[in-house]
Amino acid sequence: xxxxxxxxxxxxxxxxxxxxxxxxxxxxxxxxxxxxxxxxxxxxxxxxxxxxxxxxxxxxxxxxxxxxxxxxxxxxxxxxxxxxxxxxxxxxxxxxxxxxxxxxxxxxxxxxxxxxxxxxxxxxxxxxxxxxxxxxxxxxxxxxxxxxxxxxxxxxxxxxxxxxxxxxxxxxxxxxxxxxxxxxxxxxxxxxxxxxxxxxxxxxxxxxxxxxxxxxxxxxxxxxxxxxxxxxxxxxxxxxxxxxxxxxxxxxxxxxxxxxxxxxxxxxxxxxxxxxxxxxxxx
Amino acid sequence: xxxxxxxxxxxxxxxxxxxxxxxxxxxxxxxxxxxxxxxxxxxxxxxxxxxxxxxxxxxxxxxxxxxxxxxxxxxxxxxxxxxxxxxxxxxxxxxxxxxxxxxxxxxxxxxxxxxxxxxxxxxxxxxxxxxxxxxxxxxxxxxxxxxxxxxxxxxxxxxxxxxxxxxxxxxxxxxxxxxxxxxxxxxxxxxxxxxxxxxxxxxxxxxxxxxxxxxxxxxxxxxxxxxxxxxxxxxxxxxxxxxxxxxxxxxxxxxxxxxxxxxxxxxxxxxxxxxxxxxxxxxxxxxxxxxxxxxxxxxxxxxxxxxxxxxxxxxxxxxxxxxxxxxxxxxxxxxxxxxxxxxxxxxxxxxxxxxxxxxxxxxxxxxxxxxxxxxxxxxxxxxxxxxxxxxxxxxxxxxxxxxxxxxxxxxxxxxxxxxxxxxxxxxxxxxxxxxxxxxxxxxxxxxxxxxxxxxxxxxxxxxxxxxxxxxxxxxxxxxxxxxxxxxxxxxxxxxxxxxxxxxxxxxxxxxxxxx
Numbered sequence: 001x002x003x004x005x006x007x008x009x010x011x012x013x014x015x016x017x018x019x020x021x022x023x024x025x026x027x028x029x030x031x032x033x034x035x036x037x038x039x040x041x042x043x044x045x046x047x048x049x050x051x052x053x054x055x056x057x058x059x060x061x062x063x064x065x066x067x068x069x070x071x072x073x074x075x076x077x078x079x080x081x082x083x084x085x086x087x088x089x090x091x092x093x094x095x096x097x098x099x100x101x102x103x104x105x106x107x108x109x110x111x112x113x114x115x116x117x118x119x120x121x122x123x124x125x126x127x128x129x130x131x132x133x134x135x136x137x138x139x140x141x142x143x144x145x146x147x148x149x150x151x152x153x154x155x156x157x158x159x160x161x162x163x164x165x166x167x168x169x170x171x172x173x174x175x176x177x178x179x180x181x182x183x184x185x186x187x188x189x190x191x192x193x194x195x196x197x198x199x200x201x202x203x204x205x206x207x208x209x210x211x212x213x214x215x216x217x218x219x220x221x222x223x224x225x226x227x228x229x230x231x232x233x234x235x236x237x238x239x240x241x242x243x244x245x246x247x248x249x250x251x252x253x254x255x256x257x258x259x260x261x262x263x264x265x266x267x268x269x270x271x272x273x274x275x276x277x278x279x280x281x282x283x
Numbered sequence: 284x285x286x287x288x289x290x291x292x293x294x295x296x297x298x299x300x301x302x303x304x305x306x307x308x309x310x311x312x313x314x315x316x317x318x319x320x321x322x323x324x325x326x327x328x329x330x331x332x333x334x335x336x337x338x339x340x341x342x343x344x345x346x347x348x349x350x351x352x353x354x355x356x357x358x359x360x361x362x363x364x365x366x367x368x369x370x371x372x373x374x375x376x377x378x379x380x381x382x383x384x385x386x387x388x389x390x391x392x393x394x395x396x397x398x399x400x401x402x403x404x405x406x407x408x409x410x411x412x413x414x415x416x417x418x419x420x421x422x423x424x425x426x427x428x429x430x431x432x433x434x435x436x437x438x439x440x441x442x443x444x445x446x447x448x449x450x451x452x453x454x455x456x457x458x459x460x461x462x463x464x465x466x467x468x469x470x471x472x473x474x475x476x477x478x479x480x481x482x483x484x485x486x487x488x489x490x491x492x493x494x495x496x497x498x499x500x501x502x503x504x505x506x507x508x509x510x511x512x513x514x515x516x517x518x519x520x521x522x523x524x525x526x527x528x529x530x531x532x533x534x535x536x537x538x539x540x541x542x543x544x545x546x547x548x549x550x551x552x553x554x555x556x557x558x559x560x561x562x563x564x565x566x567x568x569x570x571x572x573x574x575x576x577x578x579x580x581x582x583x584x585x586x587x588x589x590x591x592x593x594x595x596x597x598x599x600x601x602x603x604x605x606x607x608x609x610x611x612x613x614x615x616x617x618x619x620x621x622x623x624x625x626x627x628x629x630x631x632x633x634x635x636x637x638x639x640x641x642x643x644x645x646x647x648x649x650x651x652x653x654x655x656x657x658x659x660x661x662x663x664x665x666x667x668x669x670x671x672x673x674x675x676x677x678x679x680x681x682x683x684x685x686x687x688x689x690x691x692x693x694x695x696x697x698x699x700x701x702x703x704x705x706x707x708x709x710x711x712x713x714x715x716x717x718x719x720x721x722x723x724x725x726x727x728x729x730x731x732x733x734x735x736x737x738x739x740x741x742x743x744x745x746x747x748x749x750x751x752x753x754x755x756x757x758x759x760x761x762x763x764x765x766x767x768x769x770x771x772x773x774x775x776x777x778x779x780x781x782x783x784x785x786x787x788x789x790x791x792x793x794x795x796x797x798x
Contacts, residue, residue, distance in 0.1 A: 028325060028326050028327070029325065030323060030325030030326075030328075031323070031324050031378060032323045032324075032378075033320075033322045033378040034320070034321045035319070035320055035381060035385075036318065036319040036334075037317075037318040037319065064381070067381075069378070074325050074327065079323075081321070174649075196648075196649055219645075
């Protein structure tokens with residue numbers, strides 16, 4: 001749980017800082033719009049580092065390689081935008097470390113990012129105290145690594161990823177995290193690490209014959225929704241957590257759905273939880 | 284290696300430059316494609332940055348009244364004035380548009396009316412810059428602008444240099460920035476070089492065909508005896524007309540990369556050639572400063588640092604004794620009476636402090652209503668622990684001072700340890716003496732290095748033990764408020780004292796005036 005510890009630390013500091021508002025401090029808002037057209041790029045590596053505010057991500061049609069709109073307080077933050085040879089880094093960085101942190105919460109800060117549908121993308125997100133709305137549908141994802149701090153996050157994969165991901169990693173700190181249609185990610189393995197909060201995962205869209213969900217939950221509730229045509233195998237390792245998974249039968253230390261042996265699509269679930277509840281729903 | 288490669292690139296470039304004027308002709312106007320745009324608008328700046336598919340970027344920025352195009356300042360604009368407002372309104376509109384729409388919007392911008400002086404001049408320049416950027420180069424009456432255009436475009440020159448490598452100059456024909464038609468009965472005796480132009484080829488080229496930018500259309504009867512080398516160009520028509528091969532010599536981006544690589548290589552070569560000299564200078568500088576002086580300087584400096592530490596700790600301790608004499612006394616007596624227990628508690632705090640701090644944060648944050656308390660907890664907990672460590676250290680220092688005096692250690696035997704301040708001073712001297720002695724030995728050179736290491740280690744261990752015991756005593760005695768673990772008062776402590784001293788001990792150690 002090393003990753004979870006760092007995510008938790010990020011979450012805690014973000015929550016703590018979010019409450020410390022320098023009330024009445026004047027802010028100077030800056031707006032920025034950036035658009036770049038595709039110029040023969042064969043792939044795109046995207047790294048987003050964003051501390052506080054609202055963050056939206058979606059796909060965009062040609063000719064755009066990416067498109068971005070950002071609003072930030074220029075007294076406290078520097079915009080971050082670097083593009084070189086298919087590598088894009090965007091976000092904001094504080095230019096007065098302590099003051100920047102103190103001024104997160106009353107932020108109208110916003111970052112909207114749209115990425116090309118036509119270029120394979122390696123996507124890496126590091127988000128702090130951020131309200132997140134992400135639709136990965138339409139993107140050609142070759143890698144996905146998300147670290148969310150103290151955030152309210154909604155992630156959707158509205159269209160199937162045309163490429164197969166070997167692994168998608170979603171790390172969540174203290175947050176309310178809802179991910180729907182995760183099956184459309186087309187990932188062989190989905191790793192979800194959550195610190196504190198409420199996590200809802202919907203795996204609608206699974207098409208790979210074999211895939212794996214590895215969910216690690218620290219403190220809070222985890223709800224996993226899986227389509228009924230998917231056969232599931234559950235292995236759990238819990239400390240003070242209850243697991244509610246109706247309709248599963250036990251063989252040794254492993255639980256199986258009734259259709260496990262006959263299902264064309266199988267999902268192996270590994271659950272680790274310290275304190276809280278885990279619910280597996282099969283509608 | 285670099286020199287060789289540099290020659291390899293720049294020799295054809297020189298050839299290209301020397302030959303370019305031969306066939307330059309008026310450039311045809313063409314709309315430029317924006318591949319990147321960045322618009323930044325705030326109270327301090329209104330900046331536009333554009334990158335094109337065929338050339339260098341354009342940056343127009345208005346920052347705190349100064350209008351800049353690229354790196355050059357083109358005038359001052361009155362903040363909040365008509366031009367400032369018009370430029371900002373233009374960018375505010377552009378901020379929501381795509382690349383194509385941005386170009387059209389910017390191309391259609393006109394300066395507001397009624398401007399005068401520097402603002403009018405700046406507006407005229409701005410409008411002309413935008414118009415020329417989006418309308419392409421103006422129709423030229425003489426061949427010079429086309430050549431100038433070529434010379435100013437580094438990527439084209441690099442591309443030309445790459446394309447001309449190994450090319451025979453015999454019968455060479457170069458056309459820059461024009462539309463060329465080679466009719467069916469026309470024969471180019473050597474190679475044909477086309478830069479930024481469109482070519483209709485119906486006739487014959489006996490050598491190679493070189494294309495940089497622009498396009499070529501092969502007619503049905505066209506013939507190229509050699510190869511076609513091209514970069515950033517469009518090729519259409521009857522490809523069978525070419526007897527040789529189609530060879531791409533690199534895109535603008537690749538050539539820019541080549542240029543960047545060359546720069547990097549040049550930098551590395553300069554660094555490599557300078558490194559021995561820098562090293563020699565360093566060595567020379569070192570040889571000028573004999574180690575004996577370095578040792579003396581460092582030793583004396585270390586002694587001063589120790590002295591300063593002593594002063595700061597003594598001042599802090601005296602402050603504590605003045606304001607909290609009873610608390611300090613209880614902590615000191617707890618440390619003395621329950622030394623083992625205090626040490627255990629102290630070491631346990633070392634180990635568990637950080638987890639407790641994090642857990643506290645976690646609990647407070649999860650409870651939501653505890654978030655305001657968490658904001659206090661985050662700085663207050665570590666601060667409290669540090670303060671407790673300092674206070675405990677000073678309290679234990681008092682005990683050490685008393686102990687050293689009772690044992691009649693050298694200079695301390697005649698000290699009046701009835702005074703807590705004296706006890707504190709002696710204790711701090713004992714605690715810091717190891718460090719001071721190590722610095723003293725440093726003055727006498729490296730031969731004493733093993734002794735210095737031992738002294739520093741011993742002083743460090745003693746310091747850590749003192750902090751652990753002091754911190755534990757602080758916790759056990761609730762900051763000196765609870766004497767549950769405290770031993771008897773100093774006045775009952777006759778067991779440790781030699782007979783001669785025990786009669787002189789002060790009667791009320793908690794008396795504030797004793798300080």
